[in-house]
Amino acid sequence: MIVKKFQALTETEAVIKAQEELGSGAVVLNVKTLKQRGIFRLFKKDIVEITAALEEKDFVQNISQNKPRFQNNIGINSHSINIVADEKLDAGTKSEMLEVKLDSLHNSLRNQLEKETDFEKAINEVTYSKQEEKKVVREKENNNFKFLQLIYQKLIDNDVDEKFANMIISEIEGSLKKESNIDSLLAGVYQKIILKLGEPKPIVLGKKTKVAFFIGPTGVGKTTTIAKIASTFKLEHQTKVAFITADTYRIAAVEQLNTYASIIDCPVDVVYSADEIVDCLKLYESYDLILVDTAGRTHKNEEQMTEIIDLLQKAANTKDLYDIEVFLTLSITTKYKDLVKITEAYKDVQEYKIIFTKLDETCCLGNILNLKLLTNAPLSYTTSGQNVPTDIEVINEQSLAKQLLGGND
Template sequence: MIVKKFQAETETEAILKAKDELGSGAVVLNVKTLKQRGVFRLFKKDVVEVTAALEEKEFINGINNKRPTMENKGANSGFISSQPMKNITGGSQINLVADEKIDMNSNAANIEKKLDSLHSLLENQMNPGGSSAKRPAAATVMHEEIHAQDTGKKIVKERENANYKFLQLIYKKLVDNEVDSKYADEIIADIEASLKKESNIDSILSAVYQKIILKLGEPRTISLGDKPKVIFFIGPTGVGKTTTIAKIASHFKLEKYTKVAFITSDTYRIAAVEQLNTYASIIDCPVNVAYSPDEMDECLDEFKTYELILVDTAGRSHKSEEQMEELDKLIETVEQRKDEFDFEIYLTLSVTTKYKDLVNIADKYKHIKDWAIIFTKLDETCSLGNMLNMKLYTGEPLSYTTSGQNVPNDIEVINEQRLAKLLLGGKS
């Protein structure tokens, strides 16, 4: 994993610098404003510092893709500068702690603070007989071993055992938060392979934290373009699609002054149309009902002057083939008019649903291409592992989360840094 910092006058400029150097796959880990200090601080602007990371394979592939061919080139022709090569030579894989040594030394306390009391928690679990303050310092233990017997093997064994215990406890924390054991294994294995023997709990926590953020990826959010945007909200029954749609509509209508319209095809659920009508009347948006693909066409014709058209679909049971076919026809109707409308799909899931059931649901929708995931009901559970599970299982981006019934509140773009911290046992 490559971790670097970039500074600029604005957050956008700093992120662009990161993308330019690391590539489009870079993920932002942290953003902070650096205040100017000293006598001349009044004459200088504050700067924004962005910490970004990239999987090492992507970084190396990016370098290889930019490298010219070596045909007819001399040894000193300079087809690639020596500076970047320092980061990728010296072994078959990049050593995580070695690459991040400067970052670890300067930010270990910051990472520990982000994860609140997780450091103390892990140390207490590893030393159940007493507090970490009473535990002999690692240097003292190793010093005693040096004078006791053949030290080289003893020191290596002690360090390896410590790493294993730390990783084992972090693995247990992930599984306790309902991260599937398969994905927890992958994360721990990735970290274990790149840790130095002398790694401590701070560097291990930091590495796992950053690895989870990279796996969560950047969220996809709704943005407007030149053409009207039609957005389908799909998903099983009872996950809160209609309420989520109302929250998103309120945000765009009341905060961005967007022309918003609703279409509902949910004619199965009792009072579904009335519920959407109630929300629409409050924020003054029109609503149409589409009972068939032909009526969907008519609705699109009526709303073609609107910027955002939100489609509330029936909460189809993923076990009902007939209902899934109806949804496919409605989506196909909109796709056929891609010259007139931009089109996106959001799969709405409840984080309280069992992982096995979430997998079955996702499998039923996998023939529908390029959707993002909204997770609802975060206020009804303390285990958020399913969010990471579904991201890794489907490969589709995460987007919004909801944590209550209040409209237009209780919705936000997923915060991957906070989620990573919660999965490791930190506090929100």
């Protein structure tokens, strides 16, 4: 009697494999599920293993009657990926290799990225056809396909939009050699994500007084973010900081900012209309940094959005005197469809930078990459709690890329 084992994603597929090799008379003796282990378990589904048997005389008869058939193409719907059986290395060794590779890429790619800033503009100028948006990964007759498909799924699991995940995988697939090892695949995707995230743009002081406006929806944490930035500059750099608030709609908004200002000994002024902003800025023209808090505005209310735009335009008229920047503050927990609508509402605001808050409230950070590729606006800060000033940092594009690929920060 001939006894063999067969593995597949489902029991049905495993039985089909057994029948194709042993014949329709094959008998299933045992069925069990094999759990994936190591870091590769993030990418792979559990597989089913069956044990099938056939009398030797029946097997010989099948060989004489049927010629062997070979499939040269690996199809995306074949469901025949089996890394456990195909790879020479055991799962534990591969898991350790993958973790080491993700960690070591931080330092080596940092040096390489300094030499590749000329590509930043070209990378952001990406166009898509309808056909490219629909495909996940082109079918290829090499070992790249199964790994790229797993990486694609990991990006999707981290809330990266399908269009952008497909774009990254397609670009990597097209640039690799026909047969690439896991080193090349990981390094290629990791580096591609870092390049697309771009260099972070935090607040940098210059010769002119820096005026930073913070805009965004209600409840995303603009006031707390302002307090964290002010505390950092005041305590660590001894910067001369002043607050201005235009948020006279939210109950206790002015009191909240006053509380932060009194702790770090900074002045606060209130403007009640866009016409007052120019005179208010003039009061603090001798300061290094002026942080302007604005009222939270829903993107669905056109009248409220008009007030914000008017305030920013009035301030823009003083750009000869001040270095003005605008920071769109968003919560990472907001659904991507809503983030798209929010950015559309602020389309008349030119050259804003993006701050993401509440990173401590989610495990999926794909929206950071989504918004960067959607708006092409520079990323600035991320916040991850209510503690002032500790829970804020300049966005770490290398750490973010690693997390999007399933690694730990």
